[in-house]
Amino acid sequence: MTSLLAKPTFASPRARAYANKLGIALDHFEGSGPNGRIIEQDVIHYTEKINSQIKDLTPTKKQHRKITPLAKNISNIQNISIEQVQGSGMDGKIVSADILIKVQQSNNITDKKKLRLAGIRKVIAKRMTDSKRNAPHVTLTVKTEATHLVNYRNVYMEKHKIKISFTDLFVKIVAESLRKHPIINVSLEEEMLTYHNDINIGIAVAREEGLIVPVIHNADQKSLEQISFDVKDKVNRARTRKLKRTDTENSRFTISNLGMYEVDAFTPVINQPESAILGIGRIIEDIIVENSQIRIGKTMVLSLSFDHRVMDGAPAAEFLGELKHFIENPEDILSLQN
Amino acid sequence: MLIRYNKAINNALREEMQKDSTVFIAGEDVGNAGGSFGITRGLIAEFGSARVIDTPISESAIVGMAVGASSTGLRPVIEIMFMDFIAVCFDQIINQAAKMRYMSGGQMALPLVIRTQGGAGLNAGPQHSQSLEALLFHIPGIKVVMPSNPYDAKGLLKTAIRDNNPVVFIENKALYGMKGEVPEEDYTIPFGKAKIVKEGIDVTIVAVGQMVNKALAAVETLENNGISAEIIDPRTITPLDTDTIKQSVKKTGRLIIVHEAVKIGGVGAEIAAMIQEDIFDYLDAPIQRVGAPFTPVPYSKPLENYYLPNENDIINAVKKICVGRQFSFASH
Structure with a gap:
């Protein structure tokens, strides 16, 4: 991060104005002007590239091809497009053998696609490397019962007739926990620790071209509805590349939610200069043993990575405990606002 | 017709003098010698020495005369042989010509043209080669014209002569020989139009x-x-x-x-x-x-x-x- 700050981004006024209009931060572009200055054409080039990628991703006319379930599964796993596959089954139905031939063919192709690291991918690569190199990461994990949280969410949505996501809930829970543990709300830059008063939660949003982290500012002062609205708006704009620069600034703590995938726990990389990040795994049905009794409930695993330069294991463990408490007793925090 | 830059200026002067009897020329060697660069050649024969006046070598007096004449309703087109010499006319140009319309609340018209030529490239030395337009550009109250070709030279000079404000018309000595297409019929080119x-x-x-x-x-x-x-x-x-x-x-x-x-x-x-x-x-x-x-x-x-x-x-x-x-x- 320090080295990124040391080298300012040069951009012509015209390129700046245009990027601003499009709502794209300057660090997405690769400058081709004198001294690596970003010029208008670099912005145009980037947007054209993104647009053509979007075009490639949008499915053209969907054809209904007859295919056996096994063939379909293999094609999915091997990432084979069935459009060019000739079916050898009845009425041209595609069978597994047809797909396997295709797999064989594609394995024979030795041409590899090579792309120079550029744009947002390059920025992510640099930031991840810097974070991993500079911050000694320690990841704590804890299994947490989520039965109440799931119930709470259902009841809440029923009662208020609005849809809220687990991410919205976690933003609220993390914000509240950060307020109780200000020692986590710290950033380290150039050997200087800054203890922040504002609680701004970044949310990692996956996009085709790469990750981006829009920020929910002052999340501790917002109601769940407000947070939900804010998250929806910013995630949408992140996906449509309409984020403003301020939407990604001043994050203090990041949440990375992989709960929608089959992931239980992971070791998230800290979004520097922040000093911790929370990874959220999926919620599963689980056996819970309590007072020598077995019952069925829902659990999830929280993964908290922290920067050991900034804090030690004990305060991080206490913070994680706080998160666990709020998840298991959501009414403690969420009832406050009503 | 295809004519040279200097001929285009000569034609503009002749046509405006034929058209308007208040237009007259004054300057060093503009009469019998026809100008150092031949710009006023033949004009004294056509319009006489009352309208094509040879002056002493006294540039400030030439401009001062033009300021006075134009304030009485005449349209002097004076020549400062080299733009470098305009330095000795600065009080007349900057403090008199540029100010009179303003100070009279627009009641006084000052239809005078100062033709001059500048530029290097002809081995004329430091005192005969300068391009001093920026000095005049800095002064509110005078218009500054810099034609780049024969067509513009003629059309812009006609506009300058018909203008009721002081105009400095800067020719470039390296362009005098440049040929270009210039129509026979009367035309003007507006000022302030690139x-x-x-x-x-x-x-x-x-x-x-x-x-x-x-x-x-x-x-x-x-x-x-x-x-x-x-x-x-x-x-x-x-x-x-x-x-x-x-x-x-x-x-x-x-x-x-x-x-x-x-x-x-x-x-x-x-x-x-x-x-x-x-x-x-x-x-x-x-x-x-x-x-x-x-x-x-x-x-x-x-x-x-x-x-x-x-x-x-x-x-x-x-x-x-x-x-x-x-x-x-x-x-x-």
Whole structure:
């Protein structure tokens, strides 16, 4: 991060104005002007590239091809497009053998696609490397019962007739926990620790071209509805590349939610200069043993990575405990606002 | 018809004198000698020595006479043989001619034209080669005209003679021999209306006076380098057609200003400042100026050649800022 700050981004006024209009931060572009200055054409080039990628991703006319379930599964796993596959089954139905031939063919192709690291991918690569190199990461994990949280969410949505996501809930829970543990709300830059008063939660949003982290500012002062609205708006704009620069600034703590995938726990990389990040795994049905009794409930695993330069294991463990408490007793925090 | 720059000026003078009996000429050697550069040749025979007046070598008195004559309703077209000599007329030009309309609340008209010629390239030495338009450009109350070709010279001089304000009409001695198509019929060219000499999309080149032709000479090399230049000739620097320049820069995002005068404190500095003040967000590269080095014009021929901005200087300035994705195919 320090080295990124040391080298300012040069951009012509015209390129700046245009990027601003499009709502794209300057660090997405690769400058081709004198001294690596970003010029208008670099912005145009980037947007054209993104647009053509979007075009490639949008499915053209969907054809209904007859295919056996096994063939379909293999094609999915091997990432084979069935459009060019000739079916050898009845009425041209595609069978597994047809797909396997295709797999064989594609394995024979030795041409590899090579792309120079550029744009947002390059920025992510640099930031991840810097974070991993500079911050000694320690990841704590804890299994947490989520039965109440799931119930709470259902009841809440029923009662208020609005849809809220687990991410919205976690933003609220993390914000509240950060307020109780200000020692986590710290950033380290150039050997200087800054203890922040504002609680701004970044949310990692996956996009085709790469990750981006829009920020929910002052999340501790917002109601769940407000947070939900804010998250929806910013995630949408992140996906449509309409984020403003301020939407990604001043994050203090990041949440990375992989709960929608089959992931239980992971070791998230800290979004520097922040000093911790929370990874959220999926919620599963689980056996819970309590007072020598077995019952069925829902659990999830929280993964908290922290920067050991900034804090030690004990305060991080206490913070994680706080998160666990709020998840298991959501009414403690969420009832406050009503 | 195809005529030379000096003949175009001669024709403008003759036609305006035929048309309006209040127009008269005064200056050093303008009568029997026909002017040092032959501009007034034949006029004394046609209009007589009362309307084509040979004066003593006293430039300040010539301008002072013109200020007085024009305030009484005549239309003097005086000649200052070399622009360098205008330095001795500054009180008359700056404090009298430029101020009278203003100080009389517009009641007094001052229809006078000061024809003069400047520029280097003819081995005339430091006191006979200067381009001093920036000094006049700085003064509110006088119009400053810099024709770059025979057609413009004739049309702009006619407008100058018909104008009710003091006009300094700057010819360039290197252009006197330039041939160009000039219509037989009467025409004028309005002041403050720039000419887009050539359209282009990558860079705007604003050139004044004879530098317009140098810019045109650079076009082909630039095209071969994949750069499409738009060339603008302001024709008059006061009033300056800022709209045309801004529109062009909004399109191209790049601006080069070329003048023969020294770069420091030149007209280019004002145009560059105005552009960045008004349309900063359209600039895709720093504005460049091409002008002479900050030194008197050398007498030595090789040094004078070095001193004068030429098409290579323009090409280099353009190439310096036309760097980037859209130009990459031509960079080898």
